[in-house]
Amino acid sequence: MLKKLTKTLCVATACAVVAMPVLAADGPLRGNLRVVIGSSSTGGDTYQNSSIIAEALAENIGINIKVDATGVTEAYKALGRDKRGNTVMIFHDQAYLGNLYGVKGYADPFESYIIGPTVAINPGNAYLVPKNSPYQTIEDIIQACANDTQIRVAIQPGGVSEIGYTALKNAIKVRYPGKEGNLVAVNTGSQSDKNQLLFDGQADLINGSVQANEQYTRLPEDDQKAMRFVWLTARKETIEQAHEEGMGATTRDDLLQFVSPSASVTFDGDKDFTFDKEFFFLYNKDMDPAIIEQIDASLTEIFEAGEIQETQKKSFFIPNFKPSAEAQTYLKDKRDQYEVIIEALQ
Template identity: 65%
Template sequence: MKLTRRTLLAAVSATALLAQPVTAFAQDLPRNIRMVIGSTSTGGDTYQNSAIVAEALSEKLGVNIKVDAVGSSEGFKALSRDKRGTTIMIFHDQAYLGNLYGRQGYDDPFENYAVGPTVAINPGNAYLVPANSPYQSMEDILKAAEAGTKVRVAIQPGGVSEIGFSAMKNAAKVRAPGSEENIVAVNTGSQSDKNQAMWDGLADVINGSIQANEQFTQLSADDQKAMRFVWITARPATLGQAPEAGMGGTTRDDMLAYASPQTSVTLDGTEDFTFDKEFFMLFNKDMDPAIAEKIDTALSEIFAEGAIQERQKASFFIPNYLSIKDANEHLLKKRNTYGKVIADITGES
C-alpha cells in the first residue's frame, strides 16, 4: 500500500495521542477551572497544598486552574451550584468532621458531594504544653484527669482541632470511666488565639501544629512563650515518610517520640488513636463522572512521574495519592471510626 503524506500525518497524530492519554482528552474539560478550598487563608496548609496540585494538574491537562480561598461554607455553596465541572474543591478531614460535630454549613460530604482522590497529608497536627508545665507527657495528663484535676485544652471547636481533644476524653473514659469529665475544652478561634490562651494561663494544653508551633519549642525554657510537644496525632508510618531533618530544630526521630506507639492515647484499650490530616478533592455530585475520571487519571500519572512528591515534601506534606475508589473506602472508614469516638463521649448514637 502506498503511504501518502496525509496517511503519514494521520499515523503520527494517532501515535501522539496514544503517547499522551491525558492531553488527548483535555479538550473535553472546561478550559478554566476554579478550585475552591475550605480555607480563607492564602498562607495556610490548605492553600499551599492546593496550589501544588493545581499547578501540576494545569500542566498535565493543559487547562487553567485557579485556587480560590473562599472558606468552607462558600466553597460548598460554589461546588453545589456548578454541575458543569468548572468548579472543584480541595479540603481535608474537616469536611466530614464538621458534619459529625454538627457544625452549621457542613452536610455529609459522602451524600451531598462526590468524594474524589486524596492528594496529600499534613502530618503536623499536635498538642503542646507550656515549657514549664508539670505535665511531661500525655500519660501525665491522663493520670491527672484520673486523679481529679481539671485539664484545660484550647481548641477551635468542630473539626480537625477538636478530634484530638475528643480522643483525649475518649482515652480518659476507656482508662478510668468518669475521668473524661476532667478533660475540658477552652473554645477559641485561630492558632494565634490558642497560643494566647496558653500564654494567658487560660489553657494547660493547646492544639497546634508542627508547622505553626515548632518555633516556640526552640525558645529558652524561661521564655513566657516557650512550649513543648506532648502529642503528635499522625500515624508513625506517615511521620516516617517526613524528611529525616524534620522541621526547624525538631528532627523526624524527635517527632516520632511524640507519636504512637511511643506516646500512647488509647482508642479502645487495645490500639492507639491516630489521626492524619488528609487533603482530598470534592466534586459536584451531578457532575459528569467522566470529568472526575479524567482528573483522577491525570493525578495518577502525575504521582507516577514523581516530581510532585518532591514539591510536597519540601513544604512538609506527605504525598498521598489514592484513586477515587480507594479514597472513598479509606475516608469512609476514617469517618466511621471518628464518628464512634465522638458518639461515645457525647452519648449520642
C-alpha cells in the same frame, strides 16, 4: 541543523510526551478550572497543598487553574452551584468531622457531594504545653485527669482541631471511667487565639501544628511563648515518610517521640488512636463523570512521574494519592471509625 536539533529534543523529551494523558487533549476539562478550598487563608496548609496540586494539574492537562481561598461556607456554595465541573473543591477531614460534630453548614459530604481523590497528608496535627509545664508527656496529662486535676484544652470546635481532644477524653474514659470530665475544652478560634490562651495561662494544653508551632519550641523555657510538643496524632508510618531533617530544629526522630506507640492515647483499650489530616477533592453531585476520570488519570500520571512527591515533602506534606473510587471507600471507613468515639462522648 534545525531538523537535527528538533530530533534531539524530541528524543530527550519522549518520556514527557508519552506521559501526557490522552484525556488532556480529548477530555471535557478545557479553559479554566476554579479550585475552591475550605479555608479563607492563603498562608495555611490547605492553600499551600492545593496550590501544589493545582500547578501540577494545570501543566499536565494544559488548562488554567486558580485556587480560591473562599472559606468553608462559600466553597460549598460555589461547588453546589456548578454542575458543569468548572468548579471543584479541595478540603480535608473536617469535611466529614464538621458533620459528625453537628456544625452548622456541614452536610454529609458522602451524600451531598462526590468524594474525589486524596492527594496528601499533613502529618503535623499536634498538642502542646508550655515549656515550663509540669506535664512532660501526654501520659502525664491523662494521669492528672485521673487524679482529679482539671486540664484545660484550647481547641477550635467542630473538626480537625477537636478530634484529638475527643480522642484524649475517650482514652481517659476507657482507662479511668468517670474521670473524663476533668479534661475541659476551651473553645476558641484561630491558631493565634489558641496560642494566646497558652501564653496567658488560660489553657494547659493546646491543639497546634508542627508547621505553626515548631518555632515556639525553640524558645528558652523562661520565655512566655515557649512551648513543648507532647503528642502528634499522626501514625508512626506517616512521620517516618518525612524528610530526616523534619521541620525547623525538630528532626524526624524528634517527632517520632510524640506519636504512637511512644505517646499512647488508647482508642479502645487495645489499640491506640491515630489521625492523619488528609486532603482530598470534592465534586458537585451532578458533575460529568468524565471530568472525574480525567482528573484521576492526570493525577495518576503526575504521581507516577514522582516529582510532585518531593515538592510536597519539602513543604512537610506526605504524598498520599488514592484515585476517587479507592478514596471514597477509604474515607468512609475513616469517618466511621471516628464516629464511634464522637458518639460515645455525646
